Amino acid sequence: MNVPLLLEMAAECLGDRPALGSRDAPVSYGELQHYAKNAAAQLKDIPAERIAYIGLNSSSVAVALFAAGMMGRAFAPLNYRLPDTDLGRLVARTVPSIAIIDDDMASRVPPIEGVTVLTRSQFDALAQKPVFDGSEDPVEEDGVAIVLFTSGTTGEPKAATLKHRHLVSYVISTIELGSAESDEAALVSVPPYHIAGISALLTGIYAGRRIVHLSAFSEKDWVDTVNSEGVTHAMVVPTMFQRILDEMERSKIGLPSLRHLSYGGGRMPLAVIERAMRLLPNVDFVNAYGLTETSSTIAVLVPEDHRKAFQSDDPAVKRRLGSVGKPLPHIELEVRDSEGEPVAAGVAGEIWVRGDQVSGEYIGRKALRGDGWFPTNDGGWLDEDGFLFIDGRLDDVIVRGGENISPGEIEDVLRAHPAVADVAVLGVPDQQWGERIVAAVVLKADTSEDALQQWTRRRLRSTKTPDSIFFRTALPYNDTGKVLRRVLQAEFGKSAAVAHTI
């Protein structure tokens, strides 16, 4: 049971339906399968364990992903936005490999021993040559399908591995083959080295939904593409979401074809999702929580729960708009304390998961426990009805005077202030407290550090009030929408030598 089987089954029952690309010039399921088989037939004799891919999202990524699976090689899409030296180091970690590189990026990667380089044009030409003779090589049992380098907060990125059985399990457990209406089209605007880009491709193909790739995100291009391609389904990260809403209001353009919008990959500010639900009342919203190591989604806040929370007066229901919903039916999920014991509803701890789609493995190491449980390193809690709330990465927890403080809680409070556009809260070393709390704030109206501190103090304990607040014109984000706390930490750790006492 491997990833190419998903395409084989989709092609079997949907052969002529468009699988990828624009309405005017799509690639059908049958064609996609042929291209992948052609490429696999011509590349399989090159000694390689992995197929690395450096380039923007396109139909070539899909062809390469399936071709890799057909050859029994792992597919390793790499972050092309890294500086050349870092990118070169990642390519070297894929050796022995075939590296497919966008034509205009080829010069960025020096020749590396053990890497056979193909430009995207060369790969596309191979894929078009009908050489497939019908024979199929047996594929390794329990092979690795995808390698994704997770953004490391310290040191070199970890190479997370997802096996065919993890990805296939996720797809067949959440999607029914060919269940999409024939006019459905999904817009994928996250890069190919992001797990959501991979899972969107696989679930879209299995469902029978045409995949449209936006190779580089801009809110204007996103809105234009949704409208020109009749996009019905899309997935965005929270930072993109805000910009899209701004663009819609600025240009007074609606999204009449859009039926379904999912978001994830970071904290969604309540004000943004509420604004989206007002602007797009006919769209079904889904909040999806998942990790690279869990083959993406493990919990979802479904459209019905979005609406219930939005319309409710009951605070316990209302606050669920800030949750990530309930664990998927086939996933086991627990919140555990530091001793590993499950905690009661309402109590915070670490989120652990178990299921067929959970990998928790990396090249060279394993975080998955012997009993199949995986510690996500995310903090959170479950409410009485099983809705999951995420506090944030445990690594981001601030320990001030022996108290564990979650930055997310303080950020949510500051974000609710009318003058605050964006905020990140972090800890910096402090002689007296171990760590003290610093907030980086982007303003949209005038206010003072003192006013924000008072605002926070009134809503949370004084120990959770930021010791210092720095104002910035923007916060540093990576291109998957995650705020780069360590960049801020480096800045503030150095300069804030004087502790502000409250």
Add this chain to the structure above:
Amino acid sequence: MELKPGSRWKSAVCTTEVVVVRPPKTAVTLECGGVAMVAQNDTVPAGATIAPEHKNGTLIGKRYTDSETMLEVLCAKAGEGSLSANRQPLAIKDAKRLPSSD
């Protein structure tokens, strides 16, 4: 027959092909059209005929389960025959309606 997760099996009497999603708790013979299924790469024994009481068809993309042994298979190619384990017909699994999240 060792019904390992991920193993592929084909019908001896029609076009049905399946993949094992969950192995059986105890050994069983997986049949299609009343005849034991064959490993994907093995040759189909000649002369087998489809049994009329196991001719209700198997649908591509559907999952079929055996309540006794918990065996679960996914149909990768449709066919005329219907699936059974030790002659007990497999049941179609209800597809969970989940909104797409990707």
